[in-house]
Every structure is written in structure tokens, then in C-alpha cells.
Amino acid sequence: MLFSAVRKHEVVNITTATRVARVDGFVVCPGPPRVALLRLGRVSGPGTLLAWEDLQGFGPDAVTVADDAAIRPPRDAWEQRAEDKDLEILGKRVLTEHGTELGTVTDVDFDPETGRVTTLITTSEPIEGDRLIGLGGYAAVVSA
Amino acid sequence: MTAPPPTLLLRARELTGRPVVTLDGELIAEIKDVVFERAGGRIAGFTLRNPGLFSRSRKDTVPWNGVHGVGRDALMVTDETVLAPIEELAPRQAARKGDVLDDRVLTDNGRDLGRVVDVVLQSGTGLEVVGYEVEASEALGTAGRRVLIPLPATVAVSGENLIVPAAATEFVAEDLTGFGAAVDAFRARLREG
Numbered sequence: 001m002l003f004s005a006v007r008k009h010e011v012v013n014i015t016t017a018t019r020v021a022r023v024d025g026f027v028v029c030p031g032p033p034r035v036a037l038l039r040l041g042r043v044s045g046p047g048t049l050l051a052w053e054d055l056q057g058f059g060p061d062a063v064t065v066a067d068d069a070a071i072r073p074p075r076d077a078w079e080q081r082a083e084d085k086d087l088e089i090l091g092k093r094v095l096t097e098h099g100t101e102l103g104t105v106t107d108v109d110f111d112p113e114t115g116r117v118t119t120l121i122t123t124s125e126p127i128e129g130d131r132l133i134g135l136g137g138y139a140a141v142v143s144a
Numbered sequence: 145m146t147a148p149p150p151t152l153l154l155r156a157r158e159l160t161g162r163p164v165v166t167l168d169g170e171l172i173a174e175i176k177d178v179v180f181e182r183a184g185g186r187i188a189g190f191t192l193r194n195p196g197l198f199s200r201s202r203k204d205t206v207p208w209n210g211v212h213g214v215g216r217d218a219l220m221v222t223d224e225t226v227l228a229p230i231e232e233l234a235p236r237q238a239a240r241k242g243d244v245l246d247d248r249v250l251t252d253n254g255r256d257l258g259r260v261v262d263v264v265l266q267s268g269t270g271l272e273v274v275g276y277e278v279e280a281s282e283a284l285g286t287a288g289r290r291v292l293i294p295l296p297a298t299v300a301v302s303g304e305n306l307i308v309p310a311a312a313t314e315f316v317a318e319d320l321t322g323f324g325a326a327v328d329a330f331r332a333r334l335r336e337g
Contacts, residue, residue: 095165098267099215136169141220144213 001060001112002121003090011040011063011071014056020044020068027082028089028108033117033132035110037082038063040071047072049083058112086137094122095139102127105140151268152215153320155277159265164192164206165218171195172224173202179233180263180273187271189233190219205233214267249276249293251310255283257293260306264292264323274327276306284316292317294330309334 003026011021025039027049038050045068054070055063065071074080081087094102103123110117110129117129120140127142134141156178164173173192181188189207193199210226211219221227249257258278266274275294280286294315295308315330317323 092169095169095218095220096213096215097167097220098213099162099165099218099220101215101217134166134168136166136171138163138171139165139169139218141165141167141169 001058001110003108003110006058006063006112009061009063011038011050011065013066013068014064015066016068020065021048021050021071023063024048025085025088025090026108026110027087028117028132028135030132030135033129035115035117037079039083039085043071044068045071049074049079052115058115081137087135089120089135089140092135093139094120094124094127095141096144097133097141098144102142151266151324153274153324154214154216154265154267155320156263156265159190159214159219162214163195163218164190165220166223167212167220168223172221172227173204173206174199175206175219176201178263178265179205187265187273189228191230191233192227203230204228205230207233208271211271214265214271247306249278249306249308251313252307253310255310255313256281257283257308257313258291261290264320266324266327275323284313286316286318289318292320292323292326294323294327296331296334 007023009023010019013020021040022042023038024041026035027037029036035052040048040050050071056066057064074083089105092105105120105122107121108117109119119129120127131142133143159175159178162175163171165171174195176191176193178190179188187208189205191205192202204227206221207228210221212222213220247260258281260276261279262277263273264275266272275292277290277292280289280291293312311333315326317326
């Protein structure tokens with residue numbers, strides 16, 4: 001499933017059957033590469049992050065949670081950077097570990113069951129998700 | 145997981161301004177200069193400046209053994225712990241100023257080939273000085289033009305003179321395309337003796 005296909009999807013609380021937020025973005029962490037957090041918009045509380053572990057389900061039409069409390073503020077410096085979009089993977093330049101740029105990330109293919117990142121879609125070539133070894137403010141670094 | 149990196153020829157001066165990036169994807173500095181070891185024509189490392197428009201020189205460096213990879217677009221390091229103070233990279237003041245730019249290239253039979261304007265590096269599994277770009281003297285028949293002279297694996301350096309084997313003049317190239325092959329052919333010739 002592509003990030004682009006899931007963005008703007010509703011986040012629904014299945015206990016109250018209400019729409020509680022909207023998916024605004026994804027936070028990927030390497031080693032092994034996976035979706036660690038969703039970044040949400042149109043939230044009612046102060047938090048905008050939803051950890052993958054706290055998801056109830058990731059369906060083709062909506063993301064579900066069991067409890068509004070799953071949507072929370074950042075817990076550490078890394079999550080703060082994630083919320084500030086500093087670690088946003090879309091639009092980020094891709095560098096090989098040998099210092100060659102391979103374009104920028106335009107989309108990400110992932111497994112909605114596990115959150116595992118399977119492919120980085122870039123402006124040059126598709127890159128196998130397992131090659132992602134680092135994702136920082138400046139670049140996504142991939143093994144050669 | 146790691147395939148051997150492709151071989152790439154670079155002019156040392158082109159590295160100035162390249163970002164220094166950790167394998168975590170963080171930008172930590174920009175390359176200010178390449179520091180050469182006087183002896184052997186090897187690279188000691190890189191001095192740094194802070195990224196950005198009003199960049200300040202930094203007192204730390206990337207020593208040669210801290211380089212993970214150098215490519216067209218960035219110098220990669222494992223993390224910030226590889227940075228070392230400038231004193232460790234260039235213990236003597238002489239070494240700090242000791243780059244080879246402007247030095248005269250002499251053949252071992254005493255011909256002056258010209259003055260060094262840049263250094264050609266080959267990055268791949270390592271980073272190696274493989275040639276000098278010189279502003280050619282009359283001895284090369286292309287006087288005034290910039291040409292690339294291949295180097296043997298080790299170079300004798302003394303004072304302001306860089307001594308290269310006379311056979312180097314047969315493997316001179318005008319641009320980086322094909323220069324890698326010229327270096328290989330030249331070194332093969334030297335091994336044959």
C-alpha cells in the first residue's frame with residue numbers, strides 16, 4: 001500500500017464509532033525500516049502522533065483505533081522531530097552510503113499488516129525498503 | 145549488504161562545499177579543504193566549516209580513516225564520533241599548509257611538467273591520489289593548457305618539487321574521462337619496469 005493512497009484517510013475510533021482525526025503523514029524509522037508513527041491532523045486533543053503499535057487496524061478505507069488516548073504528543077526528542085516534520089521521508093533526498101544522490105523520495109510502499117517499508121519510490125529508481133539504513137533531517141541513506 | 149562502491153574520479157577542489165552527512169542522514173558540516181600528507185601524496189583528511197551561507201570554519205576535521213565514502217554528492221561518515229581535532233590531523237604547522245597546490249612537477253629525468261593546480265582523487269574502496277592536474281609547461285607540447293598527469297602508487301615529495309617517473313608524460317590526459325584507464329596503464333608499465 002502506498003503512502004499516497006492512504007493520506008487523508010480518516011482515523012475512526014471503533015469504540016465510539018466516531019471520526020477522531022485524519023492521516024496527514026507517516027514517520028519511518030530504519031533498522032528494519034518500518035512505519036513507526038502516523039502524523040495526524042484535525043485532532044481534538046493536543047497530540048498528533050499515533051504509534052503503529054497503538055493502531056487497531058489499517059484498512060483500505062480507514063485507520064482504526066480503540067481509544068482516543070492512543071493519539072498523543074511526542075514522548076522524546078526523536079518523536080518531537082517527527083512531529084515537526086524534520087524526519088518526513090517524502091521529498092527527502094536519497095544518498096547512498098558512498099555519497100551518491102539517487103533523487104528524492106516521492107512515495108513509499110509499505111505492508112499495511114506489519115508497517116514494514118517494502119519500497120521507496122524515488123525520482124530516479126525504486127529502492128528496496130531494506131536498503132534504508134538511516135533517515136535524518138538531511139537525507140535518507142541507503143546501502144549501496 | 146554492502147557492494148563494492150563504483151570507482152569515481154574527482155578533482156580535490158570540487159570537494160569543497162560538499163556536505164558531510166552521517167549514515168543516520170544528518171548534515172553535520174561542509175568540506176572546507178582537503179588536507180594532503182606531504183609524504184606519499186596521500187590524504188590526511190578534510191577540514192570543515194559549518195553548513196550554510198555564513199559558514200564558519202570549524203576546529204574539528206574528518207580524518208581519512210573516518211571516511212565511510214566519498215561520492216559526487218556527499219562525504220559520508222558513520223557518525224559524529226569520527227571527527228577529530230585539527231591538531232591530530234595536521235600535527236605540524238607545515239603539514240597544515242602542506243598541500244601540493246602550486247608545487248612544481250618534475251620528471252625523474254629532470255623535465256619540468258608544470259605547476260599543480262588540482263589533485264585527482266579516486267574514490268572507491270578507498271580514497272587515493274591518482275594524479276595531478278597541472279598547468280602544462282613547454283615540455284608537454286600543450287603549454288598553458290591544463291592536463292592530468294598520472295601518479296605512481298607512491299610519490300616522492302620534497303620541498304616544492306613532486307617527482308614523477310618520466311613515463312608519466314606518455315599517459316597524460318586532458319580530462320577525467322579515460323584518465324582512470326591512463327592511471328592503470330601507467331602503473332602497469334611501472335610494474336613491468
